[in-house]
Amino acid sequence: MSSTVKDIQDEIIEEFSMLDSDMEMTISYIMELGEQLPEMDESLKTEQNIVKGCQSKVWLNATLNDGIIDFQADSNTAITKGLVSLLIRIVSGRSPQEIVDIDFYFIDKIGLNRFIGTQRSNGLGAMMKQIKLYGLAFSTLV
Amino acid sequence: MATLEKHKIDIDKVRAEFPILDQKVNGKQLVYFDNAATNQKPQRVIDALVHHYQTDNANIHRGIHTLAERSTTAFEETRKVIQVFINANEAEEIIFTKGTSESINLVASSWGRKFLNTGDEVIISALEHHSNIVPWQMICEERGAVLKVMPINEKGEIILEKVDELLSEKTKMVALNHASNSLGTINPVKEIIKKAHAAGAKVLIDGAQATSHLPVDVQDLDADFYAFSAHKMYGPTGLGVLYGKRILLEKMPPYQGGGEMIKEVSFEKTTYNDIPYKFEAGTPDIANVIAFKEAIHFINELGKANIAAYEDGLLTYATARLKEIDSVRLIGEAANKVGVISFEVEGIHHFDLGMWMDAKGVAVRTGHHCTQPLMDFYCIEGTVRASFSVYNTLEEVDIFISALKSIIERFNK
Numbered sequence: 001m002s003s004t005v006k007d008i009q010d011e012i013i014e015e016f017s018m019l020d021s022d023m024e025m026t027i028s029y030i031m032e033l034g035e036q037l038p039e040m041d042e043s044l045k046t047e048q049n050i051v052k053g054c055q056s057k058v059w060l061n062a063t064l065n066d067g068i069i070d071f072q073a074d075s076n077t078a079i080t081k082g083l084v085s086l087l088i089r090i091v092s093g094r095s096p097q098e099i100v101d102i103d104f105y106f107i108d109k110i111g112l113n114r115f116i117g118t119q120r121s122n123g124l125g126a127m128m129k130q131i132k133l134y135g136l137a138f139s140t141l142v
Numbered sequence: 143m144a145t146l147e148k149h150k151i152d153i154d155k156v157r158a159e160f161p162i163l164d165q166k167v168n169g170k171q172l173v174y175f176d177n178a179a180t181n182q183k184p185q186r187v188i189d190a191l192v193h194h195y196q197t198d199n200a201n202i203h204r205g206i207h208t209l210a211e212r213s214t215t216a217f218e219e220t221r222k223v224i225q226v227f228i229n230a231n232e233a234e235e236i237i238f239t240k241g242t243s244e245s246i247n248l249v250a251s252s253w254g255r256k257f258l259n260t261g262d263e264v265i266i267s268a269l270e271h272h273s274n275i276v277p278w279q280m281i282c283e284e285r286g287a288v289l290k291v292m293p294i295n296e297k298g299e300i301i302l303e304k305v306d307e308l309l310s311e312k313t314k315m316v317a318l319n320h321a322s323n324s325l326g327t328i329n330p331v332k333e334i335i336k337k338a339h340a341a342g343a344k345v346l347i348d349g350a351q352a353t354s355h356l357p358v359d360v361q362d363l364d365a366d367f368y369a370f371s372a373h374k375m376y377g378p379t380g381l382g383v384l385y386g387k388r389i390l391l392e393k394m395p396p397y398q399g400g401g402e403m404i405k406e407v408s409f410e411k412t413t414y415n416d417i418p419y420k421f422e423a424g425t426p427d428i429a430n431v432i433a434f435k436e437a438i439h440f441i442n443e444l445g446k447a448n449i450a451a452y453e454d455g456l457l458t459y460a461t462a463r464l465k466e467i468d469s470v471r472l473i474g475e476a477a478n479k480v481g482v483i484s485f486e487v488e489g490i491h492h493f494d495l496g497m498w499m500d501a502k503g504v505a506v507r508t509g510h511h512c513t514q515p516l517m518d519f520y521c522i523e524g525t526v527r528a529s530f531s532v533y534n535t536l537e538e539v540d541i542f543i544s545a546l547k548s549i550i551e552r553f554n555k
């Protein structure tokens with residue numbers, strides 16, 4: 001694993017700083033990121049995999065392979081999907097311990113809270129919590 | 143560019159009273175189209191709040207000093223202004239609450255506990271806000287009563303023939319809105335009240351979406367209860383009204399216990415105050431009640447007929463412009479509507495649309511609008527809703543439409 005959780009978060013902060021806090025450009029960029037999110041298998045979009053708290057729907061699934069967690073996620077809305085893809089970019093392919101230790105500081109740094117609003121960032125918050133729960137659950141297996 | 147006729151609204155003068163409208167959000171001029179959720183407050187309402195706290199503030203009804211007297215007088219004046227506004231028979235029939243929701247809960251809980259029994263029926267409509275569903279579900283469950291629903295047609299109108307079928311000697315209460323917050327449908331409440339009374343039932347009207355647009359005469363309607371919120375009619379938040387006929391209110395037990403609602407208290411027995419105080423336990427929202435009077439003056443000065451004519455113009459124009467866009471599907475096309483338009487856009491989630499609209503300075507509401515059963519009827523999760531107040535303009539409708547068109551383009555690229 002070359003880049004750390006910190007490297008990727010710093011990279012994201014750098015990318016967003018170029019958008020100059022312009023709301024339209026930011027949303028547009030977030031949507032583009034969503035379009036790059038690897039497709040989630042339809043069979044994984046189960047009721048059980050829905051993350052609660054989102055105004056829009058988010059599905060999150062995780063599997064453990066050789067001590068590494070793979071996350072698959074999707075959303076039924078384009079903007080949330082973009083936000084989801086940011087999280088996935090940070091957390092996919094990491095060990096359970098790395099996931100447990102993650103501090104998602106990029107959210108505040110790129111002003112996502114301001115852009116996304118509480119109601120919706122709660123959804124993002126729920127997803128981050130769920131990611132950590134997966135980390136915790138898998139850490140008992142490795 | 144379209145123009146509006148048949149009204150006497152001086153729009154520049156009206157807008158000048160709303161300082162909040164003159165601002166940029168996300169770098170764009172604000173277009174506020176979320177008026178059905180809450181509308182903005184004219185300067186006179188804000189001034190009245192400030193004035194109250196700066197010069198008159200005291201608790202009411204109990205004090206004998208000058209400030210208490212001033213506050214009490216101003217507070218009770220609002221009650222009289224509301225009495226006239228909805229043409230209630232007497233000011234004592236006006237009860238202050240936290241809002242429409244509390245007004246409905248008060249009736250469901252107090253009237254329901256006394257008058258609903260096993261096997262009785264309460265009828266609501268398929269167009270109701272959760273506030274006019276859940277309190278009835280709760281009391282029906284508690285009393286063993288049955289909740290029934292007046293169905294609607296595809297346009298979002300209550301099917302009157304079905305109302306006749308539902309009404310029977312078992313019906314004890316019919317509760318429905320005067321106008322729907324999700325679709326804008328204006329319901330034929332006078333007719334339904336007549337039918338309900340003929341069956342021996344009482345009627346509660348949820349007027350939350352009606353009072354700032356439609357003439358409301360509770361005696362002419364013969365409504366038994368009429369509930370509304372100040373914040374949807376240019377007034378302060380957290381304040382509402384319950385109108386009830388004296389003969390009913392007198393028979394109902396208090397809703398909450400506390401100060402103000404009592405005559406005498408001993409540990410053995412408490413005697414309750416007369417209406418309206420019996421239902422106003424504790425210190426009420428004094429400042430907001432006092433400021434609310436100014437909101438009603440604002441509406442009265444413009445005149446409801448003028449407001450309605452003006453908003454109808456906005457509604458007609460916005461509806462026509464939305465229909466120009468192929469991928470737009472209007473939800474709810476009742477013949478009679480207040481200034482509310484719900485729609486979806488093919489291939490774009492309402493959440494994404496709302497976020498994009500906001501980025502372009504346009505505030506609309508997205509989601510189920512607290513009417514999930516209604517969304518189920520249309521087999522949708524939610525809509526985008528644009529809703530108008532008297533300070534909105536045709537130019538704003540144009541901004542809204544071009545914003546929408548450019549968002550659709552962005553998604554299709």
Ligand SMILES: Cc1ncc(COP(=O)(O)O)c(C=O)c1O
Nearest residue numbers: 241242243271273319323350371
């Ligand atoms: C039709 C209708 N009923 C009830 C309510 C609830 O009003 P409040 O939240 O002020 O109690 C609303 C407002 O959202 C409404 O539109």
